[in-house]
Amino acid sequence: MYDWPVLQPANDRFWRTLVERLRDAGIDAPGELNRHDNHAALRGRDDLLLAQTCGLPFNTRLKDRVRYVATPVHAMEGCREARYSSAIVTRRGFDPDRRTPEALRGLRLAVNGTDSWSGYEVVKRWFAAGGTPMPAPHLVSGGHLRSMQAVAEGQADVAAIDAIALGLARNHLPELAGHLQVIGWTESRPAPPFVTAGPADDETVAALRTALHDALATEPGIREALGLRSVAVLAADAYAAMIPAESRTAIS
Template sequence: MTGAALQGLASLPLYDWPELRDATDALWAALGARLREVGLPAPETLDRDTPAAALWADPELLFSQTCGLPHVAGAARATRLICTPNYDAEGCGSGRYSSAIVARRGAVADLDALRGGRFAANGSDSLSGWAALLDAMEPAAIGEVVWTGAHRASVLAVAEGRADAAAIDALCWDMAQRFEPAAKELVVLGWTRPAPAPPFVTSALTVSGDRARIRAALVETLVDPETAAIRAELRLSRIVAFADTDYDDARALARLVRVAETARPELREG
């Protein structure tokens, strides 16, 4: 993709909770305007209709955010790393993030008490909700999995007693404490090991000069006083210039998932 492209696609699907949709749209409006100023084909609005995986594979993709596992697996063939966000939330820092392992308040004393239990997980392609859980608990400790499709749904599954525990992305846990009443029924038993935060990506066809323009526009957006309130709401403070090799931790977690699901096929989603 170059500045002469007829159209571009953009999405921010990972943390697009309804309560934050206005802030997400405002962030994109500010960033998109800067991208158009430098000749890039930024759309006026974010695409919320096309499935995320389809957008990541689209050669017209200008800007999106992908989970770490898809980034180092299938999406890596179709996308290129732009940069990594840094979030100001518990469990986040220096471009990395962890997951909170949560259980119902008063149900268990510690992580050891969860061995053999039923765990909620948003999806088998999730670094924060599945791979990080396997890393923290060991596959043998997982008795059963309830697949929920989203971190918020995992919070509800644990609060309602359909699962004993779940690993919740640190930023989603911050959001749940602000917006999801069921989170008050849960307690954090521990945190998973930090991993690189979900990266901002563009199509593999986006040339290096345009990737640099996107990074520069994003930096300008994140230091603009006009976006301060938006950034605070989204907990987005700055970007970190990670290289693709900085996602080797995610690659190791992807291998762990493959090994675990080979050894215990009953853990596979679906």
């Protein structure tokens, strides 16, 4: 999910470290990350070894197609333990008094995708908590990085950026992050989980958990570059509340 060009060297190092441990455990892990195939399709394949996905599709369209492995624990503002929030951001210098949902009505909203928890669903809830319907998205950017760029470049006025993406931008793209200001934070939920293929057996899941834990415990450079402290294994129902608001209303 966080494989921007500037982060790819660190992600490649992380993957190579995981591969060593997985192969030692008898798992024939591929030597390179797959950056060529459609990521949404990859997450539903029976030969998927490891991927990361947003909590909303994990709990909806991927629910019976992947197995939960672990949840990352990040060391960034807006992250606590294995949970994260989204920052409501505007361009730096934006009217500091316009920080409430009501005050943001009529502005151009950028969302990363309508199947995203952190960039779309949580925004609806943030506006609803303020007694205001979310404005129709002005721009569907395709990713948090592009949403940040849209706000910074004046193509949109406001966006919700997950704390992980914002922290990575602050660490690796400070010029971009410097054009943004945080005017609020949303509720927190479990961070985007690592998953494997639905048919994966318990031994594979256990090996993946061990590899993730050991790689992060022994590679401080990877932890620093990716803002990752460790991984946690959460309860089976940890992501149960991460469904579209209309679905929750329908089943309540």
